[in-house]
Amino acid sequence: MLPIGVALAALTLALAPAVPARSPDAPGVAEVALSVPTSDGLTLAATLYVPEQAASGRPGLVLVHGAGPGPREKYRAEAVAFARAGIATLAYDKRTAGYSLMQRSYKQLADDAAAAAAVLRGRPEVAPSAVGIWGFSEGGWVAPLAASRAPETAFVVVVGANAVAPLRQQTWADVAKMHHAGVEGSLVDASTRTFYRMISGLGMFPEPYHDPAPPMRALTVPLLGVWGAKDRLTPPVESVAGFRAALDAGGNRHYTLRTFADAEHSVRTTATGFDKGTDFAPGYIELVTSWVVAVAAGAAPPSSVAGTGDQPSPTTEVPPLAWYESAWVQMGMLVVMLAGFGGFWLVTGWRAVRRRGSAAPRSAKLLAGAGLIAMLGGLSYLGFVQATRGRTFDPGPMLAGRPVSWLMLQAVAVVAVLATLVLGVHYWRDRRDGVLLLPLTAGVLFVPWAVYWGLLLP
Template structure:
C-alpha cells in the first residue's frame, strides 16, 4: 500500500504523528489532503494512504481488515525520522470511526484516537436512517419510508449485499483506553449526530476511560467542513477552530495531560430518531422475496403471453373478465416498478435524495405505483366474481391461465401490504 507523510516545514524533533483513515467508498490519499495539510501546520507529521480496493467494495468489506491496514500505516509512521514513536495517534472519518477503535483496541503503539462524524450505531441502522432522513428532507413521509425503504435494506442485508450490517461498535469502544477526541458537525446528515456521541461516552465510561473530549462544531457537515446549506454541500474549508482543537488536544494528550470527560458545543440538528433494524424473519428473507418476485413475473406475464400465442394461432376466446388484463399489466408494473424505484432511491439516497416530484408528501412515482397496486387488488376481486358467475362454462385451458393469474393476485395482497404499496 502507498502513502505520503506530510510534516511541518520547520519540523521539530520528537514531534507527534497521526495516521488518517478514510470514510466509506473509494479512498485515494488526496481525498484527505486538506485535513492532512491543516494538521501538519499544527506541528504534526501526518500519514495519508491510498485505501485498499482489493477486498473492499460496495458489497464486501471488513472493518477488521481495514483496521489492520491502519496499523500497518501506524508502524510506517513510527519509523519516520523526527517522529516520536510514543506519540503516534490515529484519526478516522465516518466509516473510519468504526475502524480506528478496532485498531486502537489491538495496539499499544497508538497513543491517542480522533474520530470525526463517527457512528455509535450498527451500520444498517445508520444507513436506513440516512436515506430516510434524506427523503424527509425532500418532503416525503408515509409508507415509502416506514415500510418500503426500511424493508428493502433488511432484504439487501439478508441477501449478503450489505457488509457488516449488525456490527456493534460499543464493545470495541469500551476496549479503547487511549485518550479520544470525538468531533461532529451540527449539520451531519449521514450520521445521527444526537445519538452517536452519548453512545461513545457511555461505552468509554463503561471501559473505565474518562479521558475523552466530545465537541460539536456549528455550521459544519459530516466531515466537519463548512456547509452553507445545512449539510448538503461540503465546502473545502474545515470548520473554524477544528484543526486548532486537534492540534492543541493532541499536544496535551501526548504530554500526559489528556482532558477528562469534556462535552461542548451547540446542540446538533437531528430531525428524526433512528429505528432499530432487526434481521429478517424467514418469510421476509431475501430468498422468499426472490421467490415472490419470480411468482409474480410468471403469474402476471403468462396471461398476455398465452393471449399472444392464441392470437398467432388464430384462436382468441372471449376473456372471462377484462379485469384479468388489468391485473396482469397492473400487477407486473407495480411489482417491477416498485423494486426499480426503491433501488434507485437507495443508490441515490442520503443527504441528496431525489425522489422526483412530491405531491401530498408522497413522490408522484410512488403514488402511481400505489394506484396500480390498488387497481390490481380490485382486479383480483373482479376475476373471482366473474369466474363464479361463469361457473363451468370456462374452458379448461382458460381455467389454468386464470388460476395462475389469480394465484399471483392473491399473493400480491400481503406482499403489497408488507412493502407499503397499499398503505398511506
C-alpha cells in the first residue's frame, strides 16, 4: 500500500493550487511559483507577484522580455513595484528552444505571452477581464502582436518599444554608440549598416524586416507607451511618432504616450543615455500603475502625448543586399583574393627553393603583402568592433575621429591599390611571367571590395 499512498500524495500536491509565499526581500509582496505551457509543448517557469493578502478581482499584468535570453528574475524590480501598487504581475522565463542570437519568431514569442496571460486570467486574485501585456524593448514588438492575436487582452503597455524594423533599429543604435565614442568616417558605416546588411543576407539576423505597424493598427484596446528621452537603443522620437501614426490610423482613441526626461532605454535614470542608474525615472512606476488601475476600472483616459525625446540622428533605411553584394559574391571575391595574394607567395617561395624563374618585381611583392594584410586585418578589425562594442565602444587611440588601428589598415589598403597600378603597368609592358596575374587579379578585385568595406573611403 505504500507506493499507492505515495502516488496519491504526489497527485494531491500536483493538483493543489499554488499558494502565495511572502517575498523575503520585498515587504508587502507575496510570490507564487507557476508555470506557463506553450503552444509547442514547452513549459516555462513563472512567478506571480501579488500584494500580501491579495483580494480577488485585481488587474493583472504579464511581463514580456526584451532581446536576448534571460530568467524571469531579470524583471523582478518592475514586478515587485507593480505588485505593491495592487497589480498582480506575472514574469516568466523566456524560451530557449527556438530562440537564439540567430533564430527567433515574434509570432512564437507572442503566443508565449498570450499563454502566460491565459495562466494569469485563471488565478483567483485576478479579474479575468482586466489582464494586460507589458513588453520591454523587443517585447515592444511582441506585446502588440500578442494582443492582436489574443482578443481577451484588456490593454497593452510598452517600454522602450520600436516603431521601426529590427534591422533599422539595431543599425541606428550601433551608430549612436560609435558616435558617442567619438568615431566618425567610414568605419561607422562599415561596422554598422554594411555589416548588418551582410549578416541579414546570410540569414543570421532574425526578423530583420518585421513591420510593427500592422499589429499596432489592429489594436483597439488601450495602450500605454513609455520611453526614456535619452534612449540610445531605441530611437525615441521616431518611435513615439510611429506609434501615434499607427494607432491613429487604426482608430484607437485610448493611447497614452509618455517620454521621461533624463531616462535611458529601460527608463532608469541616466546622464548620457549610455550609463544606467539603479533607480527608475521619477513618475514611471506611478504612471504605469495608475494607468493600469484606471483602465481596469473602465476609465481609460483619452489619447495624449507628452514629453520630448532626445534623438541625435534619424534612422535610415537598411535595404536587403543587391545581387552584387550577396554573400556568395563577397565570398567568391575573398576566395579569389586569398588565392591570388597567398598563391603568389607560395609560387615565389617554391621558385626560391628550386632556384628557378626570375625574381618577382617589388610591386608584386608589395601588393601581395599589403593586400593580405588589408583584407584579413580589415575583416578582423570589423569583427573586433562587433565583439567589443557592447553598450559602449572604446576605440583606443584616435586621430581626426578615426581609430589609429583603422587608419593604419586604410594606409595599407592605399599601398595595395598603388602597387596594383604599378604592377599593372609592369605586366602590360612585359607579359612573360604569368605568375604576376595572381596578385594582379586579386588587386583588381581588392579595389571595389575595399571601397565597399570602407577601407578606401575617408
